[in-house]
Amino acid sequence: MFISLKILGSVIRKLHFLIMDGKIIHAACMRTTITVIAEGVAIIERERNRIYISREPCIKAIAQREFYIDRIFNRGDRHCVEQIHMKLLVLYNLYDVLTSRDLLRSTQNVSIREQVIVFLQIIGRN
Numbered sequence: 001m002f003i004s005l006k007i008l009g010s011v012i013r014k015l016h017f018l019i020m021d022g023k024i025i026h027a028a029c030m031r032t033t034i035t036v037i038a039e040g041v042a043i044i045e046r047e048r049n050r051i052y053i054s055r056e057p058c059i060k061a062i063a064q065r066e067f068y069i070d071r072i073f074n075r076g077d078r079h080c081v082e083q084i085h086m087k088l089l090v091l092y093n094l095y096d097v098l099t100s101r102d103l104l105r106s107t108q109n110v111s112i113r114e115q116v117i118v119f120l121q122i123i124g125r126n
Helices: 003-047 060-072 077-084 089-100 112-125
Strands: none
Touching: 060 077, 060 089, 060 112, 077 089, 077 112, 089 112
16 A cells, blocks of 8 residues: 555656646746737837838939940940840831831830830840
C-alpha cells in the first residue's frame, strides 16, 4: 500500500507540473498574441498619421522622352534602324501619311512623333 501511495504521489506531482506547464504555455501564447496585436495597431496608427506628399510631374522624364524622340528623327539612318528597325526615309513617309490622313492627333501629353515611335516599337515587339 505504501508503494502505491508513493507512486500515486509521484503521478500527482507530474500531473501538477504538466498542468502548470500548460498554464505557462497558455500564458506565454497570450502574451505573444497581445504583443503582436499591439504592434499591429501601432503600425496602423503610424501609417494613418503619416503625411503623404503628392507627387509632382517629373519634368525631367518629359525632357528625356523628347530627347529620345529627337534622337531617332535627327541622328540618321543607322541610329533609326538600330532603334526602330526602319530607315529614316520610311519613318518620315509613315509620319506624313499618318498626319495627312488625320489618323493620329497630337494630345496634351503625347505628340504625334512620339505616337508614331511608340506604335512602331509595339509592332516591332510582336
